[in-house]
Amino acid sequence: MNGIVYIIGAGPGDERLITVKALECIKNADVVVYDRLINIHLLSYANISAEKIDVGKKANNHTMPQNEINELLAVKAKEGKRVVRLKGGDPFVFGRGGEEALHLLDQGIRFEIVPGVSAASAVPAYAGIPVTHRGVSSSFHVITGHEDPTKNEEVIDYNIIAKLTGTLVFFMGLNNLDNIRTRLIENGKAISTPVAVISNGTSNNQKTVVGTLGDIHNQIDKMQSPALIVVGDVIKLKPSLDWFENRPMFGKKVLITRAKQQSEELSSKLENIGAVPVLLPTIDIQPNLKDIAVEAAYDNIEQYDWIIFTSGNAVDIFMQGLIEKKGDIRAISKAKLCVVGGSTKKMLQNYYLKPEFMPSSFKSEALGEELLNRLKQGEKVLIPCSDLAENNLSLVIKQAKAEAEIVYIYKNVMPDISKDEAEEALRQVEFITFTSPSCVNNLIKVLQDEKKAVELLSQKKTVCIGDVTLKAAENLGIRNCYCAKTHSLDGMLKTILENV
Numbered sequence: 001m002n003g004i005v006y007i008i009g010a011g012p013g014d015e016r017l018i019t020v021k022a023l024e025c026i027k028n029a030d031v032v033v034y035d036r037l038i039n040i041h042l043l044s045y046a047n048i049s050a051e052k053i054d055v056g057k058k059a060n061n062h063t064m065p066q067n068e069i070n071e072l073l074a075v076k077a078k079e080g081k082r083v084v085r086l087k088g089g090d091p092f093v094f095g096r097g098g099e100e101a102l103h104l105l106d107q108g109i110r111f112e113i114v115p116g117v118s119a120a121s122a123v124p125a126y127a128g129i130p131v132t133h134r135g136v137s138s139s140f141h142v143i144t145g146h147e148d149p150t151k152n153e154e155v156i157d158y159n160i161i162a163k164l165t166g167t168l169v170f171f172m173g174l175n176n177l178d179n180i181r182t183r184l185i186e187n188g189k190a191i192s193t194p195v196a197v198i199s200n201g202t203s204n205n206q207k208t209v210v211g212t213l214g215d216i217h218n219q220i221d222k223m224q225s226p227a228l229i230v231v232g233d234v235i236k237l238k239p240s241l242d243w244f245e246n247r248p249m250f251g252k253k254v255l256i257t258r259a260k261q262q263s264e265e266l267s268s269k270l271e272n273i274g275a276v277p278v279l280l281p282t283i284d285i286q287p288n289l290k291d292i293a294v295e296a297a298y299d300n301i302e303q304y305d306w307i308i309f310t311s312g313n314a315v316d317i318f319m320q321g322l323i324e325k326k327g328d329i330r331a332i333s334k335a336k337l338c339v340v341g342g343s344t345k346k347m348l349q350n351y352y353l354k355p356e357f358m359p360s361s362f363k364s365e366a367l368g369e370e371l372l373n374r375l376k377q378g379e380k381v382l383i384p385c386s387d388l389a390e391n392n393l394s395l396v397i398k399q400a401k402a403e404a405e406i407v408y409i410y411k412n413v414m415p416d417i418s419k420d421e422a423e424e425a426l427r428q429v430e431f432i433t434f435t436s437p438s439c440v441n442n443l444i445k446v447l448q449d450e451k452k453a454v455e456l457l458s459q460k461k462t463v464c465i466g467d468v469t470l471k472a473a474e475n476l477g478i479r480n481c482y483c484a485k486t487h488s489l490d491g492m493l494k495t496i497l498e499n500v
Contacts, residue, residue: 002109003030003081005073007097009090009116013202014126015039017117025114030081033072037088037226039203046084051076066096070103077109088226090118094144094171118142120169123201123228127208128242129235131167137234139166145173145180145229162187167232174199174227177220181213184231189213194235199227204251204276206244210235247274248500253429255460257282257439260415262313266433266489273493280425282442284415285313288387288408289321297382297407298325301332304405305379306356306371310340310389311436312347317410318384319351329353335382338371341466342488375400384409388438390468412438414445422446426456431496435465437472444476454478463495 006025011017023045026032031051032043043052053072056063064072076083091097091113104111120142124131131140141164143156161168162184173180174197185191191214199207209219213231244250253276256263260281267277288294297304298321309315322329329351336356339345345358359370375381379402383394387408394404422443426432434440447453458479464470466487473481482499484491 001080003077003079003083004110004112005077005083005085005100005104006112006114007085007091007100008087008114009092009095009097009118010034010038010042010086010088011117011202012089012119012122012126013037013039013200013206015041017122017202018042019114019116022114022116025082025084026086028082029084031076031083032086033069033076033083034086035088038086042086066099070100073100074104074107074109077104078107087116088119090116093118093120093142119171119201119226119228123198124167124169124196124230124234126202126206126244127196127198127230128238128240128244128246129196129230130237130241131169131230131234133234133237136237137165137167137232139164140169140232141166142169142171145170145176158183158187162189167230167234170229170231172226173229174220174223174225177229178217180229181217185213189231193231194233196230196235196238197223197227198230199223199225201226201228202244204271204274206251208238208245210238244274248497250274251276252431252500253278254431254433254496255280255425255429256433257443258433258435259283259285261285262435266435266492269489269493273497275431275496278425278429280417280422280443281415282417282446283412283436283438285317286411286413287317287320288411289317289324291408294321294384294407294409295325297384297405298322301326301382302334303380304332304335304382306338306375306381306402307332307335308338308340308381308383308393309344309348310383310385310393312341312343313386313410314384315339315344315347315351321409340487342486342491343465346488371397372400375402377401379403380405382407386438387411412436414442417446419446419448423456426460429460432457432460432462433465433492433496434462434469434473435492437469440464440469440472440476440478450476461496461499463492463499465489465492 008022008025026045029046029050032046033053033055036056055069073083073085087095101111121131170180193213195213195216196208196210209222211219254270255278256266257280263279270277339348339355339358345355348355381397381402381404383406394406397404444450444453454477462473462481464473464483470481470483482495484495
């Protein structure tokens with residue numbers, strides 16, 4: 001029995017502009033056939049077992065010709081599979097979705113069209129340009145800027161287009177910009193008519209240049225595909241409505257050094273304020289749940305009166321081990337829970353648990369001092385942490401004549417990063433973020449020459465999540481360092497914004 005093909009519009013670039021139905025189709029797909037213009041992160045929503053096929057579709061450089069794509073969709077569907085054909089924007093707006101659907105119809109294969117947010121309106125909106133506006137433009141017209149090169153004559157009638165009073169939106173026209181503006185002028189469009197060219201629309205790499213039909217071609221060297229060309233008086237509204245590119249962090253690159261599996265939250269927060277995250281994980285988190293001491297702690301978990309977490313990693317890995325060993329997080333119901341930092345508290349809340357208290361200054365040492373007033377002599381305190389964690393907290397606990405037991409439930413190891421890779425990443429960025437001393441120390445090791453590395457890092461703005469991390473950076477001699485007042489990712493973001 002034949003399968004089905006979903007011809008889906010992925011939206012114009014920002015992955016969050018994809019529709020709910022489109023995302024459901026991706027999650028349930030057996031095969032995903034995708035174009036260059038989609039946000040590649042959308043593939044992460046597909047099942048790990050799904051076949052993912054890149055068919056390219058870059059201007060003048062198609063990985064696979066259209067007729068072969070049509071047949072590929074049919075072949076995969078005939079294998080009984082759920083096939084997603086993932087296209088940028090909307091599949092029926094210069095997406096050749098109609099051609100693919102007709103081929104499937106001819107082959108007797110079911111298909112569905114899942115419309116997408118079209119770049120025709122979304123990209124100008126992200127550039128602060130409404131394609132229609134009362135008193136300015138009552139219509140907009142979507143035109144290809146790249147006609148079929150096999151045609152013998154020009155099909156676009158510029159004599160008609162130039163007389164339209166609405167907004168003109170040209171797709172795929174960057175390489176043809178000079179011809180487009182010349183033909184419009186020749187057919188009566190005023191040379192002073194405003195023009196905008198928007199590259200990489202809706203992404204934090206978006207770039208917009210504005211001019212007129214008379215001079216816009218002089219700026220083409222600044223732009224790259226994919227690009228949209230907008231012609232009309234609505235462009236005059238851009239200075240007032242330019243919400244996206246006017247964000248304080250727009251286009252600024254920020255280095256994320258934390259573990260790859262933990263970078264998504266910080267990346268998302270940075271993207272929300274317009275920044276471009278640059279990933280260079282200098283640590284890798286490896287659970288250590290098979291360690292003898294760790295297993296012994298789980299076996300005797302009911303004996304602890306307190307469990308103290310000093311990082312989100314500690315919470316997450318400890319809870320995973322607890323569920324695996326005990327089958328139920330209620331095994332720790334006797335223990336009072338303490339956390340250091342907002343991110344640690346948030347991770348604990350992900351397991352529907354509430355900490356007994358959190359230190360006001362977000363320091364492990366401060367937590368120990370506050371515990372002195374809470375601990376009773378002889379109580380047992382478990383501290384699950386990294387193999388590189390400091391032991392200051394346990395020393396303070398012992399002052400209260402309580403018993404501190406440290407178990408290393410995860411290891412911080414250095415991933416395989418080359419010196420050249422690290423230097424290239426640092427050249428791009430304005431800010432560096434460190435979420436642990438290990439991130440600091442490992443980056444210096446990767447750069448090899450400590451003196452040169454410190455000088456290179458000092459040329460950037462370095463934001464640390466807490467005092468311990470800040471101390472590690474400053475002890476190495478790194479200048480221009482800032483510490484988040486609230487030791488959390490949101491605190492780091494606030495510090496970045498305060499120092500733009």
